Amino acid sequence: MQRRGYLALCGTVCGGLAGCSGDSNDTPDGAVAPASDGYPAQSGTPSTERDIDTGSFPTTTVEGVDVPLAPIDATQYWYREGTARFADARGRAQYARSHITGAVLSPAPDGGADDPVSDWPNDDRIVCYCGCPHHLSSLRAATLIKNGYERVFVIDEGFWEWQTRGYPVSGTAVTSRPAVQRIRGRTAADDAGQTAWAWHEPTGQREATPIAEGGSYTLELRFSDVGPDSTIAVETPAYRVEDSLDALTTRTVTGT
Numbered sequence: 001m002q003r004r005g006y007l008a009l010c011g012t013v014c015g016g017l018a019g020c021s022g023d024s025n026d027t028p029d030g031a032v033a034p035a036s037d038g039y040p041a042q043s044g045t046p047s048t049e050r051d052i053d054t055g056s057f058p059t060t061t062v063e064g065v066d067v068p069l070a071p072i073d074a075t076q077y078w079y080r081e082g083t084a085r086f087a088d089a090r091g092r093a094q095y096a097r098s099h100i101t102g103a104v105l106s107p108a109p110d111g112g113a114d115d116p117v118s119d120w121p122n123d124d125r126i127v128c129y130c131g132c133p134h135h136l137s138s139l140r141a142a143t144l145i146k147n148g149y150e151r152v153f154v155i156d157e158g159f160w161e162w163q164t165r166g167y168p169v170s171g172t173a174v175t176s177r178p179a180v181q182r183i184r185g186r187t188a189a190d191d192a193g194q195t196a197w198a199w200h201e202p203t204g205q206r207e208a209t210p211i212a213e214g215g216s217y218t219l220e221l222r223f224s225d226v227g228p229d230s231t232i233a234v235e236t237p238a239y240r241v242e243d244s245l246d247a248l249t250t251r252t253v254t255g256t
Helices: 003-013 072-081 092-097 137-147 159-164 245-249
Strands: 061-062 063-069 083-086 125-129 151-155 181-186 197-202 205-210 218-220 229-233 240-244
Touching: 003 181, 061 137, 063 072, 063 137, 072 125, 072 151, 072 245, 092 125, 137 151, 137 205, 151 159, 181 229, 181 245, 205 218, 229 245, 240 245
Parallel strands: 063 151, 083 125, 125 151
Antiparallel strands: 061 063, 181 218, 197 205, 197 229, 229 240
16 A cells, blocks of 8 residues: 555544444443453353364465465354454444454554554464455454564454354444445556555545456445545555545546
8 A cells, every 4th residue: 555545544543433332341431442452351151162273274365475364163262262362454433333342443554553452462363354354354464474473363254244143243333234335446457466445534444455467456345424425535556546435436446
């Protein structure tokens, strides 16, 4: 991602967080007390002990790093046992609406300001997740691996499958699932394998997708509280475009 876009995004993402009614981390005045350790507030019913062969997990290569994609049932087992920390790689507004209970906000790619993960031991098991279903979280995981974290995984099926299965979720809108809006674009063929980004700056919501061979990409946005006239920014290594959601979803974005 080009530096100017990331800095603009980080400034929004690191801003204020709306209160979360019904969140187990709520303070008495309704403001969120952000999670800091990434563990569930309390363990669930003890699970039947099982062996998980993490070496058998498929991987995705992001930024030159092989990131393990963990099946959701394995991550839910770790969650129930309290043997993994969870990090949400999406934007602050998305996190506020619904997130895995106990998970911290650690936006892709670098965690943003005051990232709680930076205080975690490098040998702890860390599970990153997003909703696309795993590109944003793979970007965050790749950065952590580059920084020396030894046991980092991504939920392969993503956050929305976690929600669908009825696993623990907290936030202001835990039962909602925003509709998908698709932005299709094309950039330079040399950008294949890199990342295309989209975000709504007022709320800090973002999405990302790998650029395919030939330079094509499709961004699938699950943004809340945006309408056809909302301004969305789209950025690839070759260009940055800002336009209404309606305009971006009814044409192929090319940067011209």
